[in-house]
Amino acid sequence: MSGIALLAPDPTILARRDAIVAGLRAIVPGEGVIVSEDERRAFESDALTAYRRVPMVVVLPSTTEQVAEVLAFCSREGVPVIPRGAGTSLAGGALPQEDAVVLGVAKMSKVLDVDLANRTVRVQTGVTNLGVSAAIAHEGFFYAPDPSSQLACTIAGNVAMNSGGAHCLKYGVTTNNLLGVTFVTLKGEIVEIGGDALDAPGLDMLGLICGSEGQFGVVTEATLRILPLAEGARPILFGFPSPEAAGACVAAVLGAGIVPVAIEYMDKLAIDICEDFAKAGYPRDVGAMLIVEVEGSAAEIDEQLARIGAIAEAHGATYARQAKTLAEAAAIWKGRKSAFGAMGRVSDYICMDGTIPTGKLPEVLTRIGEICEAQGLKVANIFHAGDGNLHPLVLYDMNDPVSLAKAERAGEDILLACVEAGGCLTGEHGVGIEKRDLMTAQFTRIELMQQMRVKSVFDPAWLLNPAKVFPLENRIAKAAA
Amino acid sequence: MIRDDHMETVSPFDEAGIEATIREAAEAGTPIVVRGAGSRSGLGRPVQAAITLSTERLTGVTLLEPSELVVSAKAGTTVAEVEAELARVGQRLAFEPLDHRALYGTTAEPTVGGLVATNASGPRRVIAGAARDALIGVRLTTGRAETIRSGGRVMKNVTGYDLVKFACGSHGVLGVVTEATFKTLPIAETEATLVLEGLDDAHGVAALCAGMGTPFEVSGAAHLPALNGAPSRTCLRLENFESQVAYRAGQLAARLKGFGTASRLDAEASRTLWREIGAAASLLGAPERAVWRVSVAPTRGPGVVARLGPLAEAHIYDWSGGLIWVATSAEGDAGASTLRPIVREARGHATLMRAPDAVRAAVDVFEPEAPALARLTAGLRASFDPAGVLNLGRMHAR
Known part of the structure; x- marks a missing residue:
């Protein structure tokens, strides 16, 4: 176990465990309350696997009303609640604590309504991200935000973390594609926010809740904006002699008035590892690679790719391969989309998630290299180049505590370098516990205080996901619930 | 309304001046009405305040980085200036700002601060999102006389709560936006609008929805009912590269054949029409x-x-x-x-x-909120403006 401090369990809560379990069972019958240690252990971590805590009890309600009763009960009993979607957070956003109830939405996973004319779907938030698109693909529509974990991650988690993905350069992140939610407060009130219109009345509560990391309440249903699928899409792959050349090409493409749906960057180490795994046909003799995807009719795609190709050539691209068939397109994406899995095969890694102004790319990449070298660690860089969202993967050995400590140190230094360059600590993964203690590098005390006041309006006793987002020191005083 | 001779207008040159004005007012419990250029001053409930705090002297585009698709400007900068600076590099704001001057019969140039405070979003909302979607960073001087930042200058940012969105459209009841950063996009090479004539409301809206359901990226979709003997017009805008607009206009017209034969407005006529629709x-x-x-x-x-x-x-x-x-x-x-x-x-x-x-x-200017939501709104407002001095009564009766 390692560097990030977690809250010590409250013995007075642990002592009441049986009564708390009984209270939850009175609300959620049968298998919906998980008590045995073996079964609870399945919930002990999320995708930030270096940190684990077996929760006191897990509850999986089947209705919004049950969620409301569970929250009201926990609020009355003063028991911490850790909301959970699929547990795919890379930031420890769903990490439990020993004295907490994990409240999962897994049993609420229906697509409730599809309204093609108004281009919306209404879902229970336990549905997976890909499940939404799968439900409407045959009608020629899709749900745009596409985090890498989209096969597993839920809309509940996407809303909590305001998740992004490779295609948000064009289509935006979760908050730009969310029209309404059923939101359950800690007191157990069920509040409808927004709806199926393009805007909501009053203060932008929807915008505030999206990305609040499960610290304000639990979202049980959501109305999502869906979009018609493009006539076609085609990726093109470019190899460049250096990261600088690739970075300059990205700036030139955007500056030329072309906004592709995605621009993905991979460095040499990332290319090699992905290629070993996916056999995607990536060039091995280049310093960096870009995957650029454009959409439209065949003729439109040809025209855009011709413009992009000319820009890439002018910026020294030494390799270009356009997908000519769907299979070739899939192969180009396969390497990129399997990057995290491929990396996991060769080494343990921590995946960082800073964003930088894209113009600072060359200097930040150099800095990342220096930081990791200083710790004696390797780093592979993968990122969403169009929007400056970096995913350096710092390779380490999980069985060696010294190696983990070094990786965490390197990760911190990388994120601080992102902030120094005018960027931020997290572009799409969220703060969770992982970046919690770095928040003081991004925000002033005054700014953090105002954010904490906002949390206190929703959760005066700080019961919802309490160990996350804000450093444990200098927290706002809890109000009596 | 309090008569003008009892009102004082304060126009600070900087954030420190905004903070000082709010601090004094909060300590004394003196209500403040926040104002940009006043082009939308008929929006919201009338506010009775002894002090008008104007942002008109906080001016200037502070960041313009075309290759990063980003622009920042201080609150009192006119929207026209931001748009002109962007046009110089072939870009525009990623959303379409809505100009309320025709509605209110005002003449002052709308400011960035007013745009953010009202989330004023025009026809392109259907595809490009609202002001709140293009807004990626703010500086906000709260009712506590503290200036906080949220968001920043990068496109993707989930660091801390999204107070950027919360400030957008908050009509000055949380604080005074002193500077805003927006996502930008290239100006489309050209545009065209398809017009179907003579449809009733139900068929007109059905045609719009059908158009929005195509892959041709319709960027404006409006139905103007029959007026003074002229037939109704159902209008769908396309913006893109010249060749794409030509291709897509043909495809879209074919898809909408069931609603009638669409005529096509070229770029100039299209721009005029959408200005008119936006102004309403x-x-x-x-x-x-x-x-x-x-x-x-x-x-x-x-x-x-x-x-x-x-x-x-x-x-x-x-x-x-x-x-x-x-x-x-x-x-x-x-x-x-x-x-x-x-x-x-x-x-x-x-x-x-x-x-x-x-x-x-x-009457309620804004939609009345359900009790649980109203309680959250009141609590959040108080957390930003505990003395309750900023635009008191603008959104909801006291």
């Missing part, structure tokens, strides 16, 4: 009329208008039918007691955009 005012008749803005799922729009009956003296649909501008008589409650229940039944909401001060003081 001239399409709604006499300036004495009250104007409501109804937001609803598009397909339920025509039903709402039908139920309003003669109360709706004029109306137009934007946002694929999901935004209805409705003109009513400004007498009495401007139709609020009839209109609100009808809109609510359609699961929509309504804002009284234009009406005499006395009417806007007497």
